[in-house]
Amino acid sequence: xxxxxxxxxxxxxxxxxxxxxxxxxxxxxxxxxxxxxxxxxxxxxxxxx
Amino acid sequence: xxxxxxxxxxxxxxxxxxxxxxxxxxxxxxxxxxxxxxxxxxxxxxxxxxxxxxxxxxxxxxxxxxxxxxxxxxxxxxxxxxxxxxxxxxxxxxxxxxxxxxxxxxxxxxxxxxxxxxxxxxxxxxxxxxxxxxxxxxxxxxxxxxxxxxxxxxxxxxxxxxxxxxxxxxxxxxxxxxxxxxx
Numbered sequence: 001x002x003x004x005x006x007x008x009x010x011x012x013x014x015x016x017x018x019x020x021x022x023x024x025x026x027x028x029x030x031x032x033x034x035x036x037x038x039x040x041x042x043x044x045x046x047x048x049x
Numbered sequence: 050x051x052x053x054x055x056x057x058x059x060x061x062x063x064x065x066x067x068x069x070x071x072x073x074x075x076x077x078x079x080x081x082x083x084x085x086x087x088x089x090x091x092x093x094x095x096x097x098x099x100x101x102x103x104x105x106x107x108x109x110x111x112x113x114x115x116x117x118x119x120x121x122x123x124x125x126x127x128x129x130x131x132x133x134x135x136x137x138x139x140x141x142x143x144x145x146x147x148x149x150x151x152x153x154x155x156x157x158x159x160x161x162x163x164x165x166x167x168x169x170x171x172x173x174x175x176x177x178x179x180x181x182x183x184x185x186x187x188x189x190x191x192x193x194x195x196x197x198x199x200x201x202x203x204x205x206x207x208x209x210x211x212x213x214x215x216x217x218x219x220x221x222x223x224x225x226x227x228x229x230x231x232x
Contacts (some may be wrong), residue, residue: 008071
């Protein structure tokens with residue numbers, strides 16, 4: 001009985017990922033990189049805090 | 050330089066989709082849910098304790114996303130299905146058997162808590178303790194949900210074998226009453 005369950009689960013888990021997810025991760029990474037650069041620039045400009 | 054946990058996220062996407070599917074039973078909703086969870090996980094990555102189980106952490110986010118948002122959408126989709134199911138239950142097919150032999154159909158009859166407990170422990174490779182933590186309940190609760198899910202599935206899938214060729218009204222009514230109470 002649980003073989004059915006595992007099969008159904010693995011079928012989805014092993015599927016090729018739709019690009020929307022890998023695209024999203026790339027976008028998130030990009031956005032973060034930009035924020036990091038802006039933050040660095042800002043903290044260089046002001047030495048307090 | 051320590052590895053960035055965010056780089057690990059992509060490895061878990063497949064299982065996240067599988068878990069999401071078991072909750073929503075609808076691939077479009079499941080993918081939307083995974084997307085939301087992914088954004089949450091990314092922006093809250095500093096809350097993740099390195100060295101702990103990332104899959105469990107991600108699944109926790111997924112469940113929270115489901116229960117707070119996507120469950121309502123699923124209900125909208127389900128209301129239509131329930132009506133159809135009700136009609137089917139009242140009209141057994143030619144040899145008097147009800148149409149519940151399919152595993153997926155039986156699985157659909159379980160409630161959310163039972164499905165998630167069974168999937169985590171039975172397919173996701175979680176221990177009872179990990180599943181309990183992910184679901185925010187006691188280990189005993191998870192165990193009883195898993196047991197209930199298993200016995201319910203067995204019941205639903207064996208039903209057509211034990212049934213007489215011609216379903217009597219009593220049997221039909223009994224089954225319909227049982228399946229309604231599981232919702």
